[in-house]
Amino acid sequence: MPKVNVIVVGNGMVGHHYVEQLTASAVDAHITVIGGETRPAYDRVHLSEYFAGRAPEDLALTTREHYREIGVDAHFGDMVARIDRDNKKVITENGQEYCYDKLVLATGSYPFVPPVKGNDLPPCVVYRTIDDLGMIQVQANNGKVGVVVGGGLLGLEAANAVQNLGLETHVVEFAPGLMGVQLDAGGSGMLRRKIEALGVKVHTSKATQVIEENSDGEGRVVMRFADGGSLATDMIVFSAGIRPYDQLARDCGLTVGDRGGIEIDYHCKTSDSDIFAIGECALFGGRIYGLVAPGYRMAEAAVSQLGSDKVSFQGADMSTKLKLLGVDVGSIGDAHGKAEGSIAYTFSDERVDVYKRLIVSADGKKLLGAVLVGDCSEYDTLLQYFLNGIDLPADPETLILPTNVGGAPALGAAALPMTATICSCHNVSKGDIVNAMDAGSCSLGEVKSATAASSGCGGCAALLKNIVDDEMAARGLEVNKAMCEHFNYTRQEMFHIIKVETIKSFDELLEKHGTGRGCDICKPTAGSILASLWNDYVLDDKHVGLQDTNDTFLANMQKNGTYSVVPRIAGGEITPDKLIVLGQVAKKYKLYTKITGGQRIDLFGARVQHLPAIWQELIEAGFETGHAYGKALRTVKSCVGSTWCRYGVQDSVAMALYVENRYKGLRSPHKLKSGVSGCTRECAEAQSKDFGIIATENGWNLYVGGNGGMKPRHAELFATDLDDETLIKYIDRFLMFYVRTADRLQRTSVWMGNLEGGLDYLKQVVIEDSLGICDDLESQMNAVVGSYQCEWKTTIENPEKLKRFRQFVNSEAEDRDIIFVEERGQPRPATEEERQQILATPA
Amino acid sequence: MTSTLKDQAVTICRHSDLIPNSGICADVTGQQVALFYLPNESPCVYAIGNWDPIGKANVLSRGIVGDIGGRLIVASPLYKQHFDLVTGECLDNSDISVPVYAVELVADHVLLKQ
Numbered sequence: 012m013p014k015v016n017v018i019v020v021g022n023g024m025v026g027h028h029y030v031e032q033l034t035a036s037a038v039d040a041h042i043t044v045i046g047g048e049t050r051p052a053y054d055r056v057h058l059s060e061y062f063a064g065r066a067p068e069d070l071a072l073t074t075r076e077h078y079r080e081i082g083v084d085a086h087f088g089d090m091v092a093r094i095d096r097d098n099k100k101v102i103t104e105n106g107q108e109y110c111y112d113k114l115v116l117a118t119g120s121y122p123f124v125p126p127v128k129g130n131d132l133p134p135c136v137v138y139r140t141i142d143d144l145g146m147i148q149v150q151a152n153n154g155k156v157g158v159v160v161g162g163g164l165l166g167l168e169a170a171n172a173v174q175n176l177g178l179e180t181h182v183v184e185f186a187p188g189l190m191g192v193q194l195d196a197g198g199s200g201m202l203r204r205k206i207e208a209l210g211v212k213v214h215t216s217k218a219t220q221v222i223e224e225n226s227d228g229e230g231r232v233v234m235r236f237a238d239g240g241s242l243a244t245d246m247i248v249f250s251a252g253i254r255p256y257d258q259l260a261r262d263c264g265l266t267v268g269d270r271g272g273i274e275i276d277y278h279c280k281t282s283d284s285d286i287f288a289i290g291e292c293a294l295f296g297g298r299i300y301g302l303v304a305p306g307y308r309m310a311e312a313a314v315s316q317l318g319s320d321k322v323s324f325q326g327a328d329m330s331t332k333l334k335l336l337g338v339d340v341g342s343i344g345d346a347h348g349k350a351e352g353s354i355a356y357t358f359s360d361e362r363v364d365v366y367k368r369l370i371v372s373a374d375g376k377k378l379l380g381a382v383l384v385g386d387c388s389e390y391d392t393l394l395q396y397f398l399n400g401i402d403l404p405a406d407p408e409t410l411i412l413p414t415n416v417g418g419a420p421a422l423g424a425a426a427l428p429m430t431a432t433i434c435s436c437h438n439v440s441k442g443d444i445v446n447a448m449d450a451g452s453c454s455l456g457e458v459k460s461a462t463a464a465s466s467g468c469g470g471c472a473a474l475l476k477n478i479v480d481d482e483m484a485a486r487g488l489e490v491n492k493a494m495c496e497h498f499n500y501t502r503q504e505m506f507h508i509i510k511v512e513t514i515k516s517f518d519e520l521l522e523k524h525g526t527g528r529g530c531d532i533c534k535p536t537a538g539s540i541l542a543s544l545w546n547d548y549v550l551d552d553k554h555v556g557l558q559d560t561n562d563t564f565l566a567n568m569q570k571n572g573t574y575s576v577v578p579r580i581a582g583g584e585i586t587p588d589k590l591i592v593l594g595q596v597a598k599k600y601k602l603y604t605k606i607t608g609g610q611r612i613d614l615f616g617a618r619v620q621h622l623p624a625i626w627q628e629l630i631e632a633g634f635e636t637g638h639a640y641g642k643a644l645r646t647v648k649s650c651v652g653s654t655w656c657r658y659g660v661q662d663s664v665a666m667a668l669y670v671e672n673r674y675k676g677l678r679s680p681h682k683l684k685s686g687v688s689g690c691t692r693e694c695a696e697a698q699s700k701d702f703g704i705i706a707t708e709n710g711w712n713l714y715v716g717g718n719g720g721m722k723p724r725h726a727e728l729f730a731t732d733l734d735d736e737t738l739i740k741y742i743d744r745f746l747m748f749y750v751r752t753a754d755r756l757q758r759t760s761v762w763m764g765n766l767e768g769g770l771d772y773l774k775q776v777v778i779e780d781s782l783g784i785c786d787d788l789e790s791q792m793n794a795v796v797g798s799y800q801c802e803w804k805t806t807i808e809n810p811e812k813l814k815r816f817r818q819f820v821n822s823e824a825e826d827r828d829i830i831f832v833e834e835r836g837q838p839r840p841a842t843e844e845e846r847q848q849i850l851a852t853p854a
Numbered sequence: 855m856t857s858t859l860k861d862q863a864v865t866i867c868r869h870s871d872l873i874p875n876s877g878i879c880a881d882v883t884g885q886q887v888a889l890f891y892l893p894n895e896s897p898c899v900y901a902i903g904n905w906d907p908i909g910k911a912n913v914l915s916r917g918i919v920g921d922i923g924g925r926l927i928v929a930s931p932l933y934k935q936h937f938d939l940v941t942g943e944c945l946d947n948s949d950i951s952v953p954v955y956a957v958e959l960v961a962d963h964v965l966l967k968q
Contacts, residue, residue: 496923528894530920531929531936556875560916560931563876568931572911619916819881820867826886826912828905843910 015040015317018101018111020091020259022046024055025290025306026117027072032314034081040317042083043109045101047118048140049088051075056303059168061144062175070141094263096283113285115313116260116273120253120291120301125160125185129222130249134231138169138250147248151176154245156230158182161251162189162215167335169250170211174336181212181242183234185251188215193331193342197357198382201366205338205385208364214242222247253301255292268294277323279313287313296326304435305329328398332383332390339387344397345370345380353379356408367411369393376402381411391474399431424474424481433478434471439464441478448482455479456757456764460722472769494755495532497525502680502755505533506540510751515545516553535559536755539642542678543750544791546798548805549641550812561640564816565802566622571829571840574622575615576602577639578629579675582649582667582687583610592632600625603837608719609646609684611637616831616838623816626803635801638676642756644683647671648696652689652706659689661706666735667695670704673739674746676799677792680753680762683746684718698726701759702742707731711738715745715773716763724760727770730778740789744777747788863958863965872899872964877915877928879904882966887955888915889964890928890939900939901955901966906930908950 017033017040019026026044033040046052053070061070078085092104100110122137124130134154136146151157157173159166162184174180182189188199189206203213218237225233230243260273266282267273272294279287279295290306291299300306305327312324330343348355352373359366363385370380378396383389389411396403396410404410427433429442439462447461458479459465465475493499500508505520514520517537521529529537538557542549549555549562561567566574578593593612597604600621602614617625626636639645647670650656652663667687677683686697687704697703703714709732717726730741753762766772775781806812818826830846831838841849866880872891880887886904904912909932917928922945927936936945937952944950956967 497920527924528892528919528921528926530922530927531918531934534918534920552874555873556919559918560913563916568913568916570909570911570932572909572913572932814871815873815878818879819886820871820878820889822881824881828912 013039016043016110016112017041017115017317018043018045018109018113019115019117020045020101021117021119021256021290021292022048022052022085022087023117023119023290024052024072024303025119025310026115027052028307029115029117029289029310029314030078030083032311033317034083036314036318038314038317043111044078044083044085045089045091045103045109046085046087047090048142050141051078051085051087053141055139058138058141058144059172059175061141062148062172067141091259094259094286096263096286099285111285113287113317116281116286116288116292117290117310118256118259118292120255120299122165122249123252123254124249125219125251127219127222129224129232132222132224132232134244134246135222136246136248138165138172138248144172147172147246148176150246151178154231155179156181156244157246157248158234158242158244159248159250160219161249162186162213163192163250163252164190164331164333164335165252166250167206169248170206171336173246173248174209174211178246179212180210181214181244182206183217183219183242184213184215185218186215189213190335190340190342193340193346194382194384195347195368197359197368198340198342198346198366198384201359201364201384202335202338202340204361205364206336209336209338211336253291253299255294255299257292260286260288260292268297272299275309275324277312277325278316278321279309279324280316287316289313295324298326300327300329302327302329302331308438330394330397332387332394339383339385341381341383341387341390341393343381343390343394344378346382348380350379356411358408358411360413369407369411371403371407375407378403378407391471395427395431395474399428401426401428424477425485427478433474434462434464437463444475444478445482448479448486453483454761454765456761459764460724460761494536495530497521497527497529497533500524502536502540502757503752505536506544506751509537509540510544515541515547517541517557518553531559532755535562538562539678539680543795546676546678546795548800549802550806550815555815564619564622565626565636565640565806566617567640569615569840572619572826573615573829573840574617574619575613575639576617576622576625576629577607577611577613577637578634579637579671580611580646581671581675582647582664584649584664584668589632589634592629592634596625596628599628601831601838603839607646610648611639611646613639616840618818618825618829619816620818620825623807623813627807630801630804630807636803641676642679642681644671644674644677644679644685646684648684648686648700650687650689650694652687656689658692659706660708661689661711663687663689663695663704663706666704666706666711670739670742673796674742676802677746677750677795679746679750681756681758683759699723700726702726702745704738710734713738713741716760716770718758718760727763729770729774741777743792744785744788745773747792748773748776748784751788863956863967865963866966867964869959869962869964872959875919877917877919879912879915880966882955886912886915887966888928889957890915890919891959892919892926895926897958899957899959899964900926901957902928902937902939902942903952903954905952906932906935907952908935908944908947909933914952 052072089103089105091101093102102108122139157178158181159170160183162182170182189202219234221235231245233243235241255272257267257273273288275288275293281288289309309324315322332341348370354371356369365385368382381393427441431441452458452461465472534557597614602616605613607613647667649663649667653659684700685702686695686700688695688697689706699717699719703726705712711733712731713729714726715729830841832841874893877888877890887901888904890900904914906913917931919928926939942951942954958965
């Protein structure tokens, strides 16, 4: 199939989501984006944080560079002027023409400005784009008073922005109450009480008739209302609803609604089947969906029409939970109780300003709607009742009563149907979670990485945990924690046993706490713990049988039984002389060489009997082992930092060298990687590491729990602006806590996912020392650091150990089954076919 | 020196060449044989083919030894299948097996029947 040419008009949140979904799909498309704003898509939902100090780039959802990298042809700051449907092309205001096979209109909406005389005076602004925020900032300068026209969701967001600018803030609403769409009168009244307590002045039932320049007294303009009142102000922000940008569609004859909006069907197609409309410009079932989540679902439905697996957009639930001016507000379904015969339950507590209301069907069985103001803790449970039509308890009021008077506990996970949406950020249903567990995920952390559930806003974390626990129990998986048939313990328990009883060998451990003879599961685990705790030489007689072949031969076994050799190149820094030695050694022993992702050089194809000689030469040149074979600290990647780079603010190489040399050889439950970047440009990709360090003007930011690999994960910000000493202290504690408590082969990300309380708990343990173990963690780390030895150096100095590095105990012959062929000037293992051919050819 | 294998067996290495609870490899007229020394077992030496028929490389002598359900095994270092040290059978796939050899530790000599 030829590439399909897709043009996306508009690069707001929904337009951008469409691009992301399409590039991630199997559809072979060439995408052109035309965005009217000068900057690529950004997070409009959190716009008011701009005034709380978030820079425009922090709000960005993508960059021009990113679009370029994924092959999207993007043009910003140019608007589409018209659509030529006959010739299937669009023409921009700058005169550019682009042809399409499929056209996607994601033009969004614009703020409604009431038709009032004087609404075009300079202090009158709107609240919609980052550029609008610039205008608001200009108008706010030297002003004292700001008025927001509009008491709905967007108006209150704008009021938050105005208050953040330090202005006396007024909200003027035409209707009798705030958030009239989402709240009933009681809820609206409570919201008013709460935001007035925060210093916002609220004026409802006010119709503005004219805005005039103010010649005398305070304020640049004065608003005059129909009831005779007036209000002087320095700025007026209109945020009284949205209107779809549908002019392009009107001009080319597409069907639009009576009150605006481009009409679409279940497939998000307009009246022209090659043109889609998504987001706030689209009208579905007579309705404009002014929230981002339904827009995302439209984008996904529209993308699916280009592939084989088509999904439809069926409308969307408009229930919302949000914080407005710091007040929790939740609205579910039929908040006004419009359904015939519906029954309402109301709870109001004016001491703490909490209001809750349930709307229940006439038979009392189903939840139809709810309003929550001041406390949204029941929102998730109520939403599940509503979305899934779950039967209510006999006394529905218990759902909103305080628990001290007999309120009901949260809805049990087992009661939820498979279709129940658990994580709305990533659209993960209970069914998806159960499927992930069927496919082998059997811990909270694994389910999180398999489904992405709870990795967005995190609001569903508690519910997710309940479902995972419940499913585990349902499967009779009383989570068999036994590591293998020889030990009825988890790795963490084994660690504690070895530490508390000062056990020094596997035989002792087996005798006291295990059965049988051990196996390839428990032996390496015990070997790793013994190394973490006592740091003995891993090839010591009593430990040698515990090690995987990679640890035994201090190299990485490859598919044909040869090994690869990775000397440590701390921080990726290497002298020309050392580089030459690597080349010479590789040449001499006919090794394939490749640069690794961790800024080292991997030498492949070493026969077991050559390993000591190879290492002899490497050690003489000043190299030491890189522990690429061990579950241990691998590399600390770095950029050149402030020494060379024009942008660097700290010496990232020196820090990387220090960190790598400190933790090298630390045996851990899984491999560990790190990175140090010299500035926020993050060239060392530290945020993809188990622990990553990024320089700031004032020190270092520490990130933890990232990884690449099959399920990449970004590390999370752990602490900011640390000095060198504190940074190392926190890493010591973090690593040793991980070494002590993680399960076998559990990377830091999954380990953190499984910690009850997650990142916050980890911060308490490591930063606040909530368990009182930090001294112990640090001294254990110091002991490991102090007893470091290069295992290869120890090995080549010990003739007894070198005996092991022979192909045959009784001959000097080579393994004739290891055969190489040459490719691109280097050796590689022969394929099975090539090997058979070569073996069959007489010498 | 008394041995049940004495008449047909050859000494392939010495006791001191063996590594406790681990394996080494011997070249027996072109055949690669993996030798395992388990000092706490009786008998205490075991010999199977060194060729891993699943990973297709001569590596079994470099695996971890232990037991599964009481059967002495070595785990292939390539893909971790378990081979019975006594019968040569692959525990993870009963259609696959490796050759086993009669072996005995007599005084300082490791004797293998050819």
